[in-house]
Amino acid sequence: MRARHKIRAPRRGLSHAKTDDFDSIWDVLSVSLNEINTKNASTISFEELYRHAYKIVLMMRGDDLYEKVKQLEQNWLKSNVQKLVTESISGSLVRAQNSTDAQDQSSERREAGEKFLAALKDAWEDHQLSMGMVTDVMMYMDRMIVAGQKPSIYATCMALFRDHVLNSSVRPESSLSVTDVLKSTILFMISLERSGHIIERPLIRHCIQMLEGLYETPTEEESSKLYLTVFEPALLEASKEFYQAEGQRLLQIGDATTFCRIATQRVAEEQERCRYTLAVTSEPKVLELLDEHLIRSNIEEVVNLEGTGVRHMLDHDQLDGLQNVYMLNARVDKKKQALTNVVNKRIVEMGKEINNSSILLPQAAAAAPSSGKDGDGEKKTEKGKDKERPQNQQTVSAIRWVDDILALKTKFDGVWEKAFGNDQGIQSSIGASFSNFINMNSRSSEFLSLFFDENLKKGIKGKTENEVDILLDNGIMMLRYIKDKDLFETYYKKHLSRRLLMKRSASMDAERQMISKMKMEVGNQFTQRIESMFKDMTVSEDLTANYKEHIARNGDPDQKPVDLEINVLTSTMWPMELMANPKDGAVQLPCIFPKEIDTLKSSFERFYLDKHSGRKLSWQASMGTADLRATFVRSTGKTQRYELNVSTYAMVILLLFNEIPEGESLTFDAIKERSRIPDHDLIRNLQSLAVAPKTRVLKKDPMSKDVKPTDKFLFNNDFHSPFVKVRIGVVSGGANKVENQDQRKDTEKKMNDERGGSIEAAIVRIMKQRKTLTHSQLMTETLSQLSVRFVPDVNMIKRRIESLIDREYLERVGEEPPTYGYVA
């Protein structure tokens, strides 16, 4: 424990002797305070004043001191400052109060205004400074007596400034207060700036700061700032009027580009103004007004302005303009409705144009005099290359249709990226528009498949991998827009099978790439069959090789071997309707092959069934080709050999002539009987053998273009060709073309059957899982399951449900609402 020290008593009142009563100390203080007010404080000691104030407080007279100081400052403001400020208000300012025309006597008013603002600013700053000093001196008083009961002396003095300077009337006789003049002056300045003049921003900024620093109430809540209560409403009102007028004015100019440019500028201006001249807190409010009155109420009109609106911009690639429109629209509407609408409309319009032109073009071509039946490729050579066949023309236009759409898409992608800031909403709506008009063209699936066909056959030759990739990607993108994907699948399979069997595909790699892209886009199920087509092709290659080996080992060496290259196809995976005769439902007896071929056929059948028992091979002669070596005996006795590459049917026909004596003829019916080639194919093959000028291996009697059942044919020994190898194409198998009306109806019918199956399968799947379901729920589920592949017809679903009930897969279990149950 430390020893206890004696605590020294504090010595009180070192200078008690000098001053110990309130009045004499106050006298000293008041003199000094006035010195402070007149900015003459450098001689005064802070410590002395502080000590005096301290003492008064210690004497328990703090309240008196507070009142005294307040009184003193009030007198000072009333007598000096107020006069100074009101004097700076010139008559013109007071008069201008009533005139609303800003441009009127603007320079005079402006000058007077600036003078007034400067005076007010000075008065305010002086007041602030001296009050700061007074507060410092009275610090002890503030701490002791004011805390919690009264506003600090500083706040009180600020309130005094408000009451006695700002709220005082300008002229004794008028009710106009200084605040009113201040308000109108600042608004006047702002309107000057809005109309392009340069104003003294810092000055206004100071006055605004003053308003921000003063409060209506002694408690000084944020919301009671003079700025908010007095000035801001007026500012907003003025802005509103200004932008309403501005909107009207700009609309009258009637130029969307100008409107958007100016509006964008205005936005930036207001932002800057609020930040540097006025108060930051007003920024959102002013901008809100601007959005409301300048943009929102006008944007639709602007976007739709004839000749300069968005449509014009789109047509002329005015990306800047579009960007402005986008920004403005984005300000007022999250969904950018106005802009999106116009863009969509335009896309659909342009799309329709493309659709129409793809229809018009072939019509125009068809109108041109070009006689003959559709789809005879051989005749093309006869007529000369310059005149293309209507159907061919249609194919070209189909491909052009796709190209046009892709170009359009690229264009809008560019616009979207550069002008619309990669906006998600707009992207999806652009997509929807594309899908909209693409699906308007009922043949879009077919056209797109033709586009792929064309490109995979020839288009990609000489292109780099990258280019091919882009090409395919573009195609896939269009596929995304097509609703009836199953239709596309059908066409694609058809075209693909031709490419594969006729070996027309330019690159297997590209084909595979295409499949994998489709798989990514539409799903596994979609490409399953197409993939298995590829598998069949590879298996067949092996098979052919194996068979060759087999023949080489076991074959009869004496017999002239016939090379066989075979493709064994799984019938469910390939579009069999291509090969089977589609004409009538009657069983078509298989074609009778010549002896040589028949042996080969049975030999292969044995070979194949040895390996795979229980399978049935059916021979599709219509898709094959054969190489023949033909000997022509000229009338001069010379012989000429040609190698003919013909279709399987044509081979069968030609070999028939081997069996008859030289110079004899066969009638159409005789050929038909001996070969059992279907009429349709027979006619076409005979046409290419006997009618086409360059490949006239047979002579026909009478010589006409059409093949009639009574026509006679005989071997043309005078056949002549500059080449040793002659390729005799058959029309039907040739190129993939746009279907004609009948074919399309056929495809559609088949499509509908297939869809019926898919719908039933989907319904059963759903019901099996859910057991019972109401009608509407079942509808929605079915629609959502199927929408990946196509958009089913509601009536068709209804019919399918009925049919399933009839066949006792489903039953009705309730009427209200209609409900179905699954019958196991």
Next chain:
Amino acid sequence: MADSASEYVTLISHDDYEFIIPRSAACISGTIRRMLDPSSKFSEGLTGRCKLDDMSGVVLEKVCEYFCYHEKYKDQTNVPDMDIPPELCLELLMAADYLDT
């Protein structure tokens, strides 16, 4: 004589002891900080000299010691206690009140 923005200020006691300490240390006191604020045009602010008429040299010395002590350990924890002679306690309390420290 130091000018108003100088780094050191002078505190003068009632019995004319002068203490020259860093401005930052002195400004721990609210009173002295305001006294020396250059923007208010008091004489102390201009000269950098503060005459504290209510304080004796002994007390002011202790006050200055505290200023420096505070400055030294400003942002630390585990600060050693400052030695305050008990006999000065009351006077220091008054000074602290006056100086708003």
